[in-house]
Amino acid sequence: MQPPASTTPPHDEAAPPVSTLGCAILGLLARTELTGYDIARRMDRPVGYVWTAGHSQIYPELARLESRGLVRHVVVVGAGPRPTKRYAVTGAGRAALESWVVAPAGAPTVREPELLRVWSLWTVSAESGRSVVEAMAQRHRLALADLRPQHEECRSDPRSEDVTDPQFASLLTLEAGIRSHEATLQWCDWVLDRFSGA
Amino acid sequence: MQPPASTTPPHDEAAPPVSTLGCAILGLLARTELTGYDIARRMDRPVGYVWTAGHSQIYPELARLESRGLVRHVVVVGAGPRPTKRYAVTGAGRAALESWVVAPAGAPTVREPELLRVWSLWTVSAESGRSVVEAMAQRHRLALADLRPQHEECRSDPRSEDVTDPQFASLLTLEAGIRSHEATLQWCDWVLDRFSGA
DNA sequence: AGGCGCATGTAAGCCGTTACATGATTCC
DNA sequence: GGAATCATGTAACGGCTTACATGCGCCT
Numbered sequence: 001m002q003p004p005a006s007t008t009p010p011h012d013e014a015a016p017p018v019s020t021l022g023c024a025i026l027g028l029l030a031r032t033e034l035t036g037y038d039i040a041r042r043m044d045r046p047v048g049y050v051w052t053a054g055h056s057q058i059y060p061e062l063a064r065l066e067s068r069g070l071v072r073h074v075v076v077v078g079a080g081p082r083p084t085k086r087y088a089v090t091g092a093g094r095a096a097l098e099s100w101v102v103a104p105a106g107a108p109t110v111r112e113p114e115l116l117r118v119w120s121l122w123t124v125s126a127e128s129g130r131s132v133v134e135a136m137a138q139r140h141r142l143a144l145a146d147l148r149p150q151h152e153e154c155r156s157d158p159r160s161e162d163v164t165d166p167q168f169a170s171l172l173t174l175e176a177g178i179r180s181h182e183a184t185l186q187w188c189d190w191v192l193d194r195f196s197g198a
Numbered sequence: 199m200q201p202p203a204s205t206t207p208p209h210d211e212a213a214p215p216v217s218t219l220g221c222a223i224l225g226l227l228a229r230t231e232l233t234g235y236d237i238a239r240r241m242d243r244p245v246g247y248v249w250t251a252g253h254s255q256i257y258p259e260l261a262r263l264e265s266r267g268l269v270r271h272v273v274v275v276g277a278g279p280r281p282t283k284r285y286a287v288t289g290a291g292r293a294a295l296e297s298w299v300v301a302p303a304g305a306p307t308v309r310e311p312e313l314l315r316v317w318s319l320w321t322v323s324a325e326s327g328r329s330v331v332e333a334m335a336q337r338h339r340l341a342l343a344d345l346r347p348q349h350e351e352c353r354s355d356p357r358s359e360d361v362t363d364p365q366f367a368s369l370l371t372l373e374a375g376i377r378s379h380e381a382t383l384q385w386c387d388w389v390l391d392r393f394s395g396a
Numbered sequence: 397a398g399g400c401g402c403a404t405g406t407a408a409g410c411c412g413t414t415a416c417a418t419g420a421t422t423c424c
Numbered sequence: 425g426g427a428a429t430c431a432t433g434t435a436a437c438g439g440c441t442t443a444c445a446t447g448c449g450c451c452t
Contacts, residue, residue, distance in 0.1 A: 019439075020311055027318040037403050050313040057440065059405055082403055082448070094321070101318050102326045105311070107337060109412095113218055114306060115248040115371050120225040120299050122367040123292070128300045129361060139305060163327060163393060169320040172392075173313050176385050183381040187374050194370075195361060217411080235431050255412065257433055280420070280431055307440095400451085407444075416435070423428080 015068065018096055021061050022070075024051045026089055026097040029071060031166045033088045036062055048150040048174050062087060070096055118191075130195050137188040140181045147177050216268070216294055219259050222249045224287055224295040227269060229364045231286045234260055246348040246372050260285060268294055316389075328393050335386040338379045345375050 018026070028039055039062075040055035062085075065071045070093035073085040089097070114136060121129045151174040154160050159167040216224070226237055237260075238253035260283075263269045268291035271283040287295070312334060319327045349372040352358050357365040 020314065021439080023318070024314055027314070027321075030318065030321060035403080036405095040403090046308040050308060050310045050317055052307055052309060054441065055404080056406080056442080082446095084403060097318055098321050101315050101322050102330060104333065105315070105337070107341075108311060109250055110244040110248060111250060112248045114303065115374055116218065116222055116225070117299050117303070118374070119248055119367050119371045120221070120228065120295055121370065122362055122364050123225075123228060123296050124299050126361050132300055135302065139303070143305075161392075163324050164320055166320050168392075169317050172319065172389055173317045175388065176313055176316070176382075179381050179385050180378070183377050184374075187377050190373065191370055194359075194366075219411080233431080234433095238431090252413065253432080254414080254434080280418095282431060398452090400449105402448085402450100404447100405445080408442085410439100410441080412437100412439085414435100414437085417433080419431090421428100421430080424426090 018065070018068075018070070018100060019061070021051075021053055021057060022065055023097060023100045024053070025058065025061060025065065026070060026093050026100075029087055029089045030094060030097055033086055035076070035084045035086050037084065039087075048147060048154075048170065048177070050173050050177070065093065069093075126195055130192065133188050133191050133195070137185055140184045140188070144178065144181045144185075147174055147181070150174055151178055213266070216263075216266075216298060217259070219249075219251055219255060220263055220268075221295060221298045222251070223256065223259060223263065224268060224291050224298075227285055227287045228292060228295055231284055233274070233282045233284050235282065237285075246345060246352075246368065246375070248371050248375070263291065267291075324393055328390065331386050331389050331393070335383055338382045338386070342376060342379045342383075345372055345379070348372055349376055 024043070025039060028034060028042065034042075036055070036059050040053075040058050042049070043051060043053040043058065044055070046052045062071065062073075066073065066087075069090055071087050071089055073087045075083045076086050077083050117132065118136075121132060124132075151171070154167060154171045154174055157167050159165040160171040162168055222241070223237060226232060226240065232240075234253070234257050238251075238256050240247070241249060241251040241256065242253070244250045260269065260271075264271065264285075267288055269285050269287055271285045273281045274284050275281050315330065316334075319330060322330075349369070352365060352369045352372055355365050357363040358369040360366055
């Protein structure tokens with residue numbers, strides 16, 4: 001009998017699926033090579049994108065992806081005080097990303113904190129209700145102000161018309177974000193009308 | 199980011215804030231008294247509402263709420279084989295709910311699995327991309343078919359015009375859901391145009 | 397001298413999902 | 425006899441947030 005060697009990373013067993021966070025990172029790295037720190041900076045604030053994560057999630061996830069052969073890194077003695085690891089997707093990583101993109105998706109779990117508040121809005125006075133909705137509108141106006149310049153920049157890039165270019169997909173998500181916030185703002189107006197009129 | 203700072207009493211002991219799930223349950227119980235099982239059934243499928251939870255989350259949360267005096271129960275020997283606990287909000291529970299509703303909300307964390315896929319849509323062929331978006335549209339059409347009858351029913355209820363009635367708040371969230379799905383469907387059409395044309 | 401940006405990690409704890417566990421009644 | 429519904433819980437596990445930990449170089 002052969003006692004298993006302690007280090008046996010190869011993939012002969014049924015591999016657990018890549019987490020959503022893993023796919024987000026693969027998607028970033030498929031666009032350009034980045035260090036862990038760069039990934040963390042991009043995902044700490046969801047600039048124009050659709051996902052966020054803290055650095056404490058990213059470093060372990062990068063290690064997991066690497067142990068499965070989906071990404072690899074080279075050490076660079078670049079800008080910072082300590083050596084930094086520049087990551088890139090492997091062929092297997094790109095394949096995993098592509099099959100995740102086209103995999104059939106289940107019904108997404110509905111869980112909207114903002115609307116949960118609204119759902120209990122009947123418990124407070126009309127004035128309080130109004131101000132809750134006005135604050136909500138203000139948040140969405142700010143989000144729009146953040147997205148619109150990115151959207152303009154993306155749309156003026158001719159690559160955003162090429163369906164195989166990352167810019168194309170960026171334009172799609174930015175457009176989705178803008179439409180969503182605009183729809184919410186219209187809904188807020190509709191609600192405020194109901195509070196006033198009746 | 200999610201847990202909103204609750205009441206913050208000036209000189210009292212630092213009470214941990216009620217979780218979002220706790221507020222969802224308080225919101226349900228503020229509308230009508232329910233057993234744990236009933237709550238679980240309502241939240242297992244997000245019927246017209248905006249939150250979901252499994253029964254394994256609900257029973258412990260009810261115990262937590264009760265230990266803080268926000269809900270209380272009476273044992274009823276009703277329909278089922280074993281005694282069931284009928285829960286109701288207390289005065290403190292209602293107060294906690296109201297202060298949570300009006301508490302200032304931070305910027306919500308953006309994390310949209312569906313759009314994350316779209317953001318990597320450039321990695322696959324145009325035909326695959328099309329079908330991903332078409333499947334997405336189909337899911338949102340189904341969600342609309344689920345919401346529209348509830349919306350109709352709610353709107354025909356005269357209580358939905360009274361801002362202090364639960365039906366009013368239900369109408370608000372149903373309207374938000376419908377508008378959101380409609381906006382997404384329009385976005386899907388816009389995307390499919392981009393795939394075809396150009 | 398202190399704070400910020402670079403750059404990487406680990407640990408504690410909450411929240412949520414899935415699965416385990418029990419047991420009575422009603423319907424097929 | 426078996427499956428579904430009623431009715432309540434616990435346990436294991438993974439994802440995410442917050443905080444801890446380290447340490448260099450630059451700017452004020």
